[in-house]
Amino acid sequence: MGFDGMLTSGKMGMNKRKSERTSTGTKTTPAERNIPPVLQIDDLSIHTRADSSGKRLVRNLNLTIQPGEMVALIGESGSGKSVTASAVTGLLPAPLSMSGGRILFQGRDTATLTSPERRAMLGKEISVVFQDYAGSFTPFIKIGKQLIEMIRRHMGWNKTTARVLATQALEQVELAAERVMDSYLFQLSGGQQQRVAIAAALMLEPDLLIADEPTTALDTLTGETILQLIDSLRHKTKCAVLFISHDLHHVIKRADRIAVMYGGEIVESGPTDVLVREARHPYTRFLLQSRMDLADVPARLQSIPGEPGAVSACGCPFALRCPVRIARCDSEAVPEMMVSDGHTARCHLIGEAQGDLGAAEITRTS
Amino acid sequence: MTAQTNHLLTVSNLSMRYNKHVQALSGVSFQIGTGECLGVVGQSGSGKSTLARLLLRLDQPDEGEMMLLGQPLHKLKGEALRQWRRHVQIVFQDPAAALNPRLSIYQSVMEPLNNYPQVTPVFLRDIRHSPREMAERLLSMVGLPPEWLNRKPHQLSGGQKQRVAIARGISLQPDLLICDEPTASLDVSVQAQILNLLKDLQEQLGMSYLFISHDIAAVRFMSNRILVMKEGQLVEQFDADQLLAAERHPYTQQLVQAVTA
Numbered sequence: 317m318g319f320d321g322m323l324t325s326g327k328m329g330m331n332k333r334k335s336e337r338t339s340t341g342t343k344t345t346p347a348e349r350n351i352p353p354v355l356q357i358d359d360l361s362i363h364t365r366a367d368s369s370g371k372r373l374v375r376n377l378n379l380t381i382q383p384g385e386m387v388a389l390i391g392e393s394g395s396g397k398s399v400t401a402s403a404v405t406g407l408l409p410a411p412l413s414m415s416g417g418r419i420l421f422q423g424r425d426t427a428t429l430t431s432p433e434r435r436a437m438l439g440k441e442i443s444v445v446f447q448d449y450a451g452s453f454t455p456f457i458k459i460g461k462q463l464i465e466m467i468r469r470h471m472g473w474n475k476t477t478a479r480v481l482a483t484q485a486l487e488q489v490e491l492a493a494e495r496v497m498d499s500y501l502f503q504l505s506g507g508q509q510q511r512v513a514i515a516a517a518l519m520l521e522p523d524l525l526i527a528d529e530p531t532t533a534l535d536t537l538t539g540e541t542i543l544q545l546i547d548s549l550r551h552k553t554k555c556a557v558l559f560i561s562h563d564l565h566h567v568i569k570r571a572d573r574i575a576v577m578y579g580g581e582i583v584e585s586g587p588t589d590v591l592v593r594e595a596r597h598p599y600t601r602f603l604l605q606s607r608m609d610l611a612d613v614p615a616r617l618q619s620i621p622g623e624p625g626a627v628s629a630c631g632c633p634f635a636l637r638c639p640v641r642i643a644r645c646d647s648e649a650v651p652e653m654m655v656s657d658g659h660t661a662r663c664h665l666i667g668e669a670q671g672d673l674g675a676a677e678i679t680r681t682s
Numbered sequence: 683m684t685a686q687t688n689h690l691l692t693v694s695n696l697s698m699r700y701n702k703h704v705q706a707l708s709g710v711s712f713q714i715g716t717g718e719c720l721g722v723v724g725q726s727g728s729g730k731s732t733l734a735r736l737l738l739r740l741d742q743p744d745e746g747e748m749m750l751l752g753q754p755l756h757k758l759k760g761e762a763l764r765q766w767r768r769h770v771q772i773v774f775q776d777p778a779a780a781l782n783p784r785l786s787i788y789q790s791v792m793e794p795l796n797n798y799p800q801v802t803p804v805f806l807r808d809i810r811h812s813p814r815e816m817a818e819r820l821l822s823m824v825g826l827p828p829e830w831l832n833r834k835p836h837q838l839s840g841g842q843k844q845r846v847a848i849a850r851g852i853s854l855q856p857d858l859l860i861c862d863e864p865t866a867s868l869d870v871s872v873q874a875q876i877l878n879l880l881k882d883l884q885e886q887l888g889m890s891y892l893f894i895s896h897d898i899a900a901v902r903f904m905s906n907r908i909l910v911m912k913e914g915q916l917v918e919q920f921d922a923d924q925l926l927a928a929e930r931h932p933y934t935q936q937l938v939q940a941v942t943a
């Protein structure tokens with residue numbers, strides 16, 4: 317997918333449109349103010365074939381993101397995070413297809429969009445930053461030229477104005493704008509390249525940013541800076557963010573809400589602090605337990621039992637690995653159940669004491 | 683580690699530049715004790731992998747000394763170097779790249795032992811005559827079913843490939859195993875399994891480790907001592923349990939803060 321296709325277009329008076337929308341000065345939530353969510357995914361299912369005869373990759377997934385909100389999607393490799401993101405952009409790679417549910421972007425069902433409308437939406441309101449940032453650029457054209465071209469194409473501005481915006485965008489991500497504009501991609505470090513990708517994704521003020529593992533290829537400090545940047549820009553421009561990551565630490569630090577995926581399902585979701593305190597799904601609890609604490613280092617690390625990626629074909633997808641599984645977990649699908657306001661989970665034992673997940677054998681060095 | 687520890691490796695004043703502009707390593711000195719794990723933490727470009735390349739003698743230092751078991755590693759040549767190479771093995775970040783896709787797991791695991799027919803690790807002594815049995819034992823040491831010897835790398839997950847790479851890495855019972863970001867490309871829960879495995883093997887076999895990572899939590903978990911690098915220089919080194927001590931260098935504190943909520 318080309319760089320250009322994923323870019324957004326916006327207005328030069330950058331923050332104006334967004335601030336009008338949200339500066340109510342009161343503490344009401346967007347929902348209470350009747351502002352539609354930027355993104356609303358209802359009951360989404362994705363199969364490897366159009367007629368749902370193939371393998372099911374995503375099952376009955378629900379997710380909403382409000383303006384300015386950052387929602388994290390976490391889960392192990394292959395759990396369906398990126399496929400879900402592709403469905404939102406309407407760019408599911410063939411032969412994958414949506415076999416159920418709907419995706420509303422700014423209140424509009426994306427399935428009803430014509431191809432030109434979809435391209436316009438992608439060009440205008442949704443932008444994506446991938447882990448593989450380098451793939452979004454053309455290697456043999458200077459970065460400045462690429463950014464300017466992109467602004468001109470989407471907004472029809474003259475070169476001079478476009479150059480001003482491109483410069484601002486690069487400065488916003490703390491790059492030496494002049495130098496970077498005059499560079500080819502390969503002349504920049506990985507962290508710099510990722511910043512350019514983020515500058516490009518945010519420069520035209522999208523309503524939704526999908527950041528798919530934006531820091532995985534970067535080292536800790538660079539990754540931290542990139543996330544800080546996304547975080548501050550979304551507060552400033554009220555851009556909604558779908559933050560895909562397998563790094564729980566980053567997610568807890570940044571996201572307003574977390575949705576945990578396993579085997580194509582959101583097995584638990586809720587406000588970040590609630591989830592951290594009161595996780596109900598065994599998989600979420602394992603993930604939380606696997607965080608390393610620098611002050612208290614165990615002799616052995618907790619790991620999740622079973623084979624990573626093992627998904628039960630019927631019943632609960634986590635059943636093959638779950639130490640507290642009961643008989644019906646293997647056969648009965650688990651509906652999404654409400655734990656508390658805004659906190660849902662899919663586990664047959666939701667209301668019951670699950671007890672220890674088997675962490676007892678962990679011994680401490682000190 | 684106490685002062686009496688006999689040092690396996692003593693590195694003094696090591697410097698290396700790739701070209702006029704890139705001073706990859708400048709004046710780095712440290713020691714690794716027998717059975718010790720020295721963690722090296724630093725950001726990309728800080729010189730961690732250059733250090734590994736020098737210790738493997740894939741590159742030659744411009745200045746400085748590397749004494750391994752009293753031998754000047756930096757001066758060795760030809761057959762002498764080849765003989766010493768087996769004392770230092772490495773596990774790389776990307777297990778997919780480390781294994782030849784055309785070779786079976788059996789061939790990959792056995793390659794080092796075939797290259798050094800006179801080497802007999804303690805844990806293979808009773809079966810040195812039987813390649814098949816040695817390969818099976820190596821696999822079981824890294825927690826893989828021996829039946830998988832006939833598989834090809836593409837039939838294994840990332841974590842399983844990394845286990846194969848570790849089996850190779852320990853197969854000559856090296857004195858020093860260099861782990862260069864061994865879990866960076868793996869899922870969190872798989873990372874934990876691989877780190878546990880590396881730690882168990884170190885205890886069982888009494889190897890020393892140079893454990894390189896930008897993940898300070900993983901370094902803290904694995905290491906007895908930690909060395910912090912920045913732009914080719916040693917920022918500081920300290921006992922691992924002193925990572926959170928107030929006297930830590932501001933740069934180290936920055937690394938810690940980035941992973942603390």
Ligand SMILES: Nc1ncnc2c1ncn2[C@@H]1O[C@H](COP(=O)(O)OP(=O)(O)OP(=O)(O)O)[C@@H](O)[C@H]1O
Pocket residue numbers: 364373391392393394395396397398399400409410411412562
């Ligand atoms: N083009 C495709 N054809 C068939 N199956 C696919 C395709 N793309 C993805 N899948 C499958 O869909 C499932 C979900 O994949 P997805 O890429 O969404 O995982 P992910 O959660 O993003 O993982 P990671 O953390 O590794 O990026 C996996 O089983 C994957 O193998």
Ligand code: SF4
Pocket residue numbers: 597598599632633634635636638639640641642645650662663664665
């Ligand atoms: S539904 Fe059953 S198998 Fe699934 S997580 Fe809950 S207890 Fe475990």
Ligand SMILES: [Mg+2]
Pocket residue numbers: 397398399528
């Ligand atoms: Mg993905």
